[in-house]
Amino acid sequence: xxxxxPKIGSRRKVRIGLxxxxxxxxxxxxxxxxxxxxxxxxxxxxxxxxxxxxxxRVVFWSSAGTCGFKSSRxxxxxxxxxxxxxAIRTVGLQRAEVMVKGAGSGRDAALRAIAKSGxxxxxxxxxxxxxxxxxxxxxxxxx
Amino acid sequence: MAxxxxxxxxxxxxxxxxxxxxxxxHKGKHDKPKPWDDDPNIDHWKIxxxxxxxxxxxxxxxxxxxxxxxxxxEKYLQEAWPIVKGALKEFGVACELxxxxxxxxxxxxxxxxxxxxxxxxxxxxKLLSRSVPAPQAIKxxxxxxxxxxxxIGSIIRNxxxxxxxxERLLGPNLSTLKAIEILTGCYILVxxxxxxxxxxxxxxxxxxxxxxxxxxxxxxxxxxxxxxxIKRELAKNPALANESWDRFLPKFKKKNxxxxxxxxxxxxxxxxxxxxQQPSKIDLELESGEYFMSxxxxxxxxWQEKLEKQSEKAEENKRKREAAFVPPKxxxxxxxxxxxxxxxxxxxxxxxxxxxxxxxxxxxxEAQENVRLESYVASNEGSRxxxxxxxSKSK
Numbered sequence: 001x002x003x004x005x006p007k008i009g010s011r012r013k014v015r016i017g018l019x020x021x022x023x024x025x026x027x028x029x030x031x032x033x034x035x036x037x038x039x040x041x042x043x044x045x046x047x048x049x050x051x052x053x054x055x056x057r058v059v060f061w062s063s064a065g066t067c068g069f070k071s072s073r074x075x076x077x078x079x080x081x082x083x084x085x086x087a088i089r090t091v092g093l094q095r096a097e098v099m100v101k102g103a104g105s106g107r108d109a110a111l112r113a114i115a116k117s118g119x120x121x122x123x124x125x126x127x128x129x130x131x132x133x134x135x136x137x138x139x140x141x142x143x
Numbered sequence: 144m145a146x147x148x149x150x151x152x153x154x155x156x157x158x159x160x161x162x163x164x165x166x167x168x169h170k171g172k173h174d175k176p177k178p179w180d181d182d183p184n185i186d187h188w189k190i191x192x193x194x195x196x197x198x199x200x201x202x203x204x205x206x207x208x209x210x211x212x213x214x215x216x217e218k219y220l221q222e223a224w225p226i227v228k229g230a231l232k233e234f235g236v237a238c239e240l241x242x243x244x245x246x247x248x249x250x251x252x253x254x255x256x257x258x259x260x261x262x263x264x265x266x267x268x269k270l271l272s273r274s275v276p277a278p279q280a281i282k283x284x285x286x287x288x289x290x291x292x293x294x295i296g297s298i299i300r301n302x303x304x305x306x307x308x309x310e311r312l313l314g315p316n317l318s319t320l321k322a323i324e325i326l327t328g329c330y331i332l333v334x335x336x337x338x339x340x341x342x343x344x345x346x347x348x349x350x351x352x353x354x355x356x357x358x359x360x361x362x363x364x365x366x367x368x369x370x371x372x373i374k375r376e377l378a379k380n381p382a383l384a385n386e387s388w389d390r391f392l393p394k395f396k397k398k399n400x401x402x403x404x405x406x407x408x409x410x411x412x413x414x415x416x417x418x419x420q421q422p423s424k425i426d427l428e429l430e431s432g433e434y435f436m437s438x439x440x441x442x443x444x445x446w447q448e449k450l451e452k453q454s455e456k457a458e459e460n461k462r463k464r465e466a467a468f469v470p471p472k473x474x475x476x477x478x479x480x481x482x483x484x485x486x487x488x489x490x491x492x493x494x495x496x497x498x499x500x501x502x503x504x505x506x507x508x509e510a511q512e513n514v515r516l517e518s519y520v521a522s523n524e525g526s527r528x529x530x531x532x533x534x535s536k537s538k
Contacts, residue, residue, distance in 0.1 A: 044348060075344075078185060095203065100262060103291060105344040111259040121258050122203040126265065133297055 033059055034094045038087070038114060042104030047080040049087045049110060051096075062087040064106065080106025084113035098124045202258065207250030208265035212272035217242060223277035227267070230281045234260045238268070247271065266290050273339050275332055283341060291347045295358045296336025305358070309333065312357045312364055319364050323353055326371040369393060 036059060039050040050061040064079035067086055073079055083106070096119050100107055115121060212220060224240050231238050235254030240247055249264040263284050270280040270290060282288050299305045313320050313333060324331050327349045329342030340350045349371065356362040370392055377388050428434040433441060 098258070103289075105289070108259045108262070108286070111262070112257070115258045120200055120203055123206040124202075124258055124261055125206070126208065126262065137298060 033091060035096070036091070036093055037097045037099060038084075038093070038119075039099045039101065040084070040107055040110050042080065042100070042102045042107035042110065044075055044104055046074045047083050047104055047106030047110060049083050051087050051091045051093065060087055060091050062090075075105055077105050077109035080104075080109040081113040084110040085117060088114060088117045088119055093119050095120045095122060097122050099127050100124065101127050101129070103128065201253055202251045202255055205250050205252075206261050207248055208261065208268070209246050209248035210265075210268050210272050211244075211246050214245065216272060216274065217245065219277075220247070220271060223271075226277050227271065227281065230284060231264055231267075234264075234284065236260055236264045238264070260284070270339060270341070273332070273337070274334055275330075275339060275341075279330055279341070287343055288341060289344060289347060290339065290341045291351060293338040293340065293351055293354050294336065295338055295354065298355070298358045304360075308358050308360060312338075312354060314364070319368070322368050323350065323364065323371075326368060326375065327353075366393070 033051075033053050035054060037052045037054065037056070039052065041048040041050070046064050048061065048063040051059045053059055062083050064074040064076075064083050067079065067082050069076070069079040069082075096114070098111065098114065098121055100111070111124070220240060221242070228238055231249065234257065235252050236249055237252050238247065238249045247268040249261065249268055251261050255261065266289075267280055267283050269292070270283060271277065273292070283290055295309070296305070299308070311319075314322075320331055320333065323329075327342060327346040329340050329346040329350050331341075331350060332339045338350075338354050340347055340354075342350070349367075353364055353367045356367065357364050373391055373393070374388065377383055377391055422430075425434065433444075436444070
């Protein structure tokens with residue numbers, strides 16, 4: 001039998017009676033961990049950074065969109081850097097493993113920002129999904 | 144004066160209103176204006192150069208990437224490996240070429256400071272295995288350079304169409320590919336079922352669009368080149384920076400026109416009169432009298448004609464066959480005698496001709512003498528036709 005993941009406090013009870021603006025502050029009070037995994041998903045349009053514990057449970061996530069970047073700027077290296085700093089500062093990691101997915105312009109800036117912020121990187125893994133001629137591509141768009 | 148005072152009062156009231164106005168409300172915290180939105184000092188697209196002091200501890204564990212390469216690439220890689228090794232050593236990355244397995248491996252060392260360099264090294268070995276020349280592939284280690292591999296093999300099933308469209312991407316004498324390379328600032332290598340591109344992010348995005356549109360038969364690369372040229376010119380004009388460029392770009396409309404083979408006709412000299420009407424099939428039948436024949440007679444006539452043709456052909460063929468068995472005529476007489484005989488023959492022929500001529504003249508003169516008047520003067524008896532009277536029988 002697989003162990004059930006213990007709940008870390010019931011969020012529903014806390015949320016009742018809170019104002020709408022106060023809800024956003026809940027995200028910032030994420031649990032702090034010293035060791036974890038940083039998932040960097042860099043696409044051509046955005047950069048999403050997810051911090052998980054070693055078991056893979058999400059602790060905190062951030063993206064270029066949530067950091068206040070709009071439209072094409074979400075894909076910029078600067079946006080990737082800001083997103084990484086935002087995610088790490090909140091969690092307070094000391095040691096981390098990095099998993100890079102995708103080939104966007106934000107991944108190199110994000111990785112360097114992680115290193116700059118003082119997190120000791122154990123290893124870097126590339127987990128970009130590569131189809132071995134898997135799915136049929138979508139039908140061509142008509143102009 | 145009064146009017147001036149009134150104006151001043153209005154101005155004051157409007158100023159108060161502006162002061163009272165609250166800043167625009169934003170729905171969520173993400174919509175609030177950020178310091179980097181309009182800061183001119185921040186370049187969003189500039190990649191900050193890595194400083195080794197940022198990561199003095201280095202990597203805690205070894206990260207390594209390996210890739211296989213084809214056998215035909217082995218010789219070149221052996222020659223170019225010292226250059227690759229030297230380039231990676233600067234960044235503190237170890238590399239290994241395994242000729243037994245046919246693989247290349249890159250891994251971090253204790254000297255590695257930049258965490259992203261291992262990803263760059265992985266891209267380097269991937270490009271080397273894909274037939275990119277070593278000096279070109281080493282450029283990927285620069286911060287501004289990145290690479291993209293576009294899979295075009297799975298886009299289209301039909302092999303012939305795929306080859307045709309891939310050649311369309313290359314263009315005559317690789318002219319189209321070179322034009323795309325210049326306009327996007329990328330290095331492009333079309334090989335087999337994939338296209339490898341190296342360059343800046345913006346350039347790679349453009350290359351991907353051009354390649355995919357070409358292979359999917361959405362838009363010809365020439366139209367993309369035209370568009371990129373116009374965009375390049377528009378980018379130089381600062382006045383158009385905040386305007387939409389749609390009105391300057393060409394409107395591409397796909398036309399599925401079937402190409403007809405041109406029929407070349409010989410031009411005849413112009414005449415104002417129309418050509419004479421050609422006789423119809425019925426007219427021709429009326430002329431020959433076939434029109435009034437019965438079907439049996441028509442078919443019999445056709446059959447007869449067919450038989451005649453066959454017999455003619457048979458005779459001709461027989462003559463040809465027998466010609467092989469006819470022996471050639473041999474001249475037994477001496478050359479002097481044969482010459483003499485030919486001269487005699489000529490004389491006889493001349494005599495015969497002259498005699499015939501004389502006989503003809505004699506006949507003509509005789510005919511002129513024997514002309515009778517009766518033949519020219521019509522007689523009453525001869526000219527009157529005889530009538531047959533039918534006796535009508537009365538009952």
